[in-house]
Amino acid sequence: xxxxxxxxxxxxxxxxxxxxxxxxxxxxxxxxxxxxxxxxxxxxxxxxxxxxxxxxxxxxxxxxxxxxxxxxxxxxxxxxxxxxxxxxxxxxxxxxxxxxxxxxxxxxxxxxxxxxxxxxxxxxxxxxxxxxxxxxxxxxxxxxxxxxxxxxxxxxxxxxxxxxxxxxxxxxxxxxxxxxxxxxxxxxxxxxxxxxxxxxxxxxxxxxxxxxxxxxxxxxxxxxxxxxxxxxxxxxxxxxxxxxxxxxxxxxxxxxxxxxxxxxxxxxxxxxxxxxxxxxxxxxxxxxxxxxxxxxxxxxxxxxxxxxxxxxxxxxxxxxxxxxxxxxxxxxxxxxxxxxxxxxxx
Amino acid sequence: xxxxxxxxxxxxxxxxxxxxxxxxxxxxxxxxxxxxxxxxxxxxxxxxxxxxxxxxxxxxxxxxxxxxxxxxxxxxxxxxxxxxxxxxxxxxxxxxxxxxxxxxxxxxxxxxxxxxxxxxxxxxxxxxxxxxxxxxxxxxxxxxxxxxxxxxxxxxxxxxxxxxxxxxxxxxxxxxxxxxxxxxxxxxxxxxxxxxxxxxx
Numbered sequence: 001x002x003x004x005x006x007x008x009x010x011x012x013x014x015x016x017x018x019x020x021x022x023x024x025x026x027x028x029x030x031x032x033x034x035x036x037x038x039x040x041x042x043x044x045x046x047x048x049x050x051x052x053x054x055x056x057x058x059x060x061x062x063x064x065x066x067x068x069x070x071x072x073x074x075x076x077x078x079x080x081x082x083x084x085x086x087x088x089x090x091x092x093x094x095x096x097x098x099x100x101x102x103x104x105x106x107x108x109x110x111x112x113x114x115x116x117x118x119x120x121x122x123x124x125x126x127x128x129x130x131x132x133x134x135x136x137x138x139x140x141x142x143x144x145x146x147x148x149x150x151x152x153x154x155x156x157x158x159x160x161x162x163x164x165x166x167x168x169x170x171x172x173x174x175x176x177x178x179x180x181x182x183x184x185x186x187x188x189x190x191x192x193x194x195x196x197x198x199x200x201x202x203x204x205x206x207x208x209x210x211x212x213x214x215x216x217x218x219x220x221x222x223x224x225x226x227x228x229x230x231x232x233x234x235x236x237x238x239x240x241x242x243x244x245x246x247x248x249x250x251x252x253x254x255x256x257x258x259x260x261x262x263x264x265x266x267x268x269x270x271x272x273x274x275x276x277x278x279x280x281x282x283x284x285x286x287x288x289x290x291x292x293x294x295x296x297x298x299x300x301x302x303x304x305x306x307x308x309x310x311x312x313x314x315x316x317x318x319x320x321x322x323x324x325x326x327x328x329x330x331x332x333x334x335x336x337x338x339x340x341x342x343x344x345x346x
Numbered sequence: 347x348x349x350x351x352x353x354x355x356x357x358x359x360x361x362x363x364x365x366x367x368x369x370x371x372x373x374x375x376x377x378x379x380x381x382x383x384x385x386x387x388x389x390x391x392x393x394x395x396x397x398x399x400x401x402x403x404x405x406x407x408x409x410x411x412x413x414x415x416x417x418x419x420x421x422x423x424x425x426x427x428x429x430x431x432x433x434x435x436x437x438x439x440x441x442x443x444x445x446x447x448x449x450x451x452x453x454x455x456x457x458x459x460x461x462x463x464x465x466x467x468x469x470x471x472x473x474x475x476x477x478x479x480x481x482x483x484x485x486x487x488x489x490x491x492x493x494x495x496x497x498x499x500x501x502x503x504x505x506x507x508x509x510x511x512x513x514x515x516x517x518x519x520x521x522x523x524x525x526x527x528x529x530x531x532x533x534x535x536x537x538x539x540x541x542x543x544x545x546x547x
Contacts, residue, residue: 079493180490186522187354194354195518238490238529242511245533321534 002108005064005125011072016232016286022061023291027052028343029224029264033304037199037313039208044220044268048344052266055105056220057098058283059153064125066153066175066234073174073235074150079182080174080237081146083158087170090158091144092135093272094279098148123151145172154266154283157181159189159212161276166212168192170277175234175284177227177263178241178318197312212269215278220270225282227317228326229263232286251322256329257290260322262302289329295345299333306330355519356472358458358479361385361450363393368446370397373436373461375429375453376404377481379411382452386418394418400435402426402457405481429457433464440468452478456486456497459524472521483546487515488525495525501542503531512539515546 008015018026047053052060074080083091099121103112113120117134128151132139140147149156149172158170166189173181184192189209190200199205215221229236230247251259268281293299306319306327314323340346361381364370370393374382379401386394397420403411415423426432449470451461458477465475485499487506494508502515506528513528520527532539 180527182493183488183490183518183520183523183527187520191354194352195516200353238527240491242491242530242533245530246536248534 003059003061003063003106006061008062008065010065010069010232010234014231014233016062016065018287018291019061020294021050023287023294024345025051025060026287026292027224027264027266027285028295028298028301028345029226030301030305031341031343033301033339034308035305035313036310037196037202037204039204039211039223041208041211041221041223041269044222044270052283052285053222055101056268056270057101057105057152057154057281058266059102059106059109063153067126067151069234070150070174073237074146077237077239080239081149081172082181082185083143083145083170084160084186087158087160087275087277088137088144090160090170090272090275090277090279093274093277094156094158095134095144095148097270097272097279098152102152126151145170154281157280157282158272158275159278159280161213161278164213165189166209166278173282174237176237176282177229177265177284178236178238180238182239195316197316198310212278215269215271217271217273220268222266222268225265225267227263227265228319228322229261229286230259230322232261232288234284234286248318248321251325253325253329256322256326257293258288260289260326260329261286262289262292289326293330293333296333297339297346299330300335300337301339303327303330303334304339352517352519355517356458356462356477356521358455358477361452361476361478363389364448364476365390365393366446367448368396369444370448370450371400371436371439371443372397372450372452373400373432374451375402375432375457375481376406378452378457378478379403379406379409379415381478381480382418383411383414385450394420397421398439399423400426400432400439402429402432402453404429404453429460432457433460436461436464437468440464440470443468448476449474450476452480454481454484455479456484456524459486459521462521463524466521485515485546486525487513487528488520488523489513489528491530495523496528499526499528500544500546502545503539503542504528505542 010016052058099112103110109124111122119132119134121130155173155175159166160169168184168187171181190205193205264285266283270279399415399420412425449465451458487496487499489506492509496507503512506513511530512532514531516527518527
């Protein structure tokens with residue numbers, strides 16, 4: 001059965017919402033009633049049918065609207081997509097990874113036909129029919145990474161591996177939680193994570209880097225990360241912070257349910273075959289509080305997580321101005337009952 | 347000299363002679379001259395005979411360091427009126443630099459950053475540079491919003507010299523841009539910026 005794609009916006013009038021089915025498949029990130037930074041990396045193996053983990057690359061009802069929002073952001077700021085010259089092989093690796101995954105798992109929407117280096121890509125939802133020569137940049141209308149990621153949900157970074165480190169040498173980042181690719185291009189793993197509080201001290205980045213340097217082909221991994229966003233805005237970039245920052249002062253007890261969103265990043269990592277680079281995908285899922293509390297366990301649990309969150313993490317995630325208002329609103333949905341283990345709804 | 351703890355910021359270990367180098371290229375600004383004079387106390391005799399010095403006196407001009415540098419009898423001593431002219435010459439020198447050349451940089455952090463950026467663009471690994479911070483703690487800041495660079499920032503917050511926003515100077519540094527990141531400090535409540543304080547004198 002094919003997906004039905006919604007027509008909605010992530011800016012201006014903010015018409016984005018989740019269908020009841022999309023709420024049920026939301027990748028809720030808290031497996032217990034509190035939160036602290038951990039490496040929390042697990043194999044990116046198929047999850048339950050219908051979940052956001054069912055396939056390596058998840059396409060959902062927001063696909064076309066996501067892609068339209070990315071095109072708007074790129075038109076305003078082309079430097080959201082950058083690649084150092086030595087990353088071209090990794091870009092082609094990414095084309096292969098995304099086209100094969102999307103066409104294998106969503107054959108009603110995407111078709112890839114390969115005869116040697118002559119490839120034929122059909123993207124039915126976006127009305128794209130493209131023949132090209134794999135490895136020949138002149139045969140695509142954009143550079144390879146930009147071409148395919150204008151057709152795939154999520155931000156993508158390509159990490160070069162050398163000198164026992166990973167380097168942020170390429171990426172397309174239009175739906176980020178307040179970090180700048182343009183500033184971070186060329187940085188090492190710990191350098192681009194420098195602003196994250198607490199995690200360096202507890203050794204999270206040492207362990208994560210060691211793990212990632214040893215990643216093997218065919219064994220992708222994933223982790224979840226989260227923050228909160230006011231209004232369903234994908235482009236919460238530092239570049240535009242002076243335009244969207246005022247959103248954070250608009251939360252009142254009356255509008256929490258509609259304005260405050262939990263933003264979950266499903267981060268996937270793959271070792272690439274030709275370049276030995278690593279793909280780091282950051283797919284953002286948004287859910288407003290009104291939608292989240294339709295799952296009673298999630299309402300209870302988010303209330304408890306926000307209440308016990310260390311202030312330094314709450315500040316880093318930019319929640320300070322509306323955290324208490326949100327906790328007070330969520331309290332109505334927390335009867336104190338115990339919550340079951342794991343992230344899934346009861 | 348600078349406070350440690352900024353993970354993305356390069357560490358300036360201090361000038362130590364690399365006696366294996368065939369040729370030394372020392373790029374210095376202002377008080378960086380005093381770091382070269384200190385270096386001279388621990389160098390072997392032939393060190394400066396194979397050393398080219400590029401020097402911008404900047405704020406230290408009244409101290410006339412050039413005479414003391416000349417007394418070290420370097421292979422060449424070139425002085426320049428501004429950091430930008432130093433970088434222009436450095437770019438040219440690096441284009442014809444040979445194997446066995448060791449690059450030293452000393453001065454303020456923005457100056458070291460600009461030289462490091464030239465070195466990176468010439469394909470030199472940033473870890474191979476020998477650096478020492480001397481002089482002002484002023485910062486070079488890139489506005490994340492308009493992407494303009496503001497030089498000689500000594501306060502936090504600081505005004506972007508291009509778009510005029512009041513910027514929080516974050517402890518996040520990009521070698522590629524040779525700059526710290528500046529982010530609008532009163533984006534959430536415009537006009538609510540704290541008064542600038544002299545943090546990087």
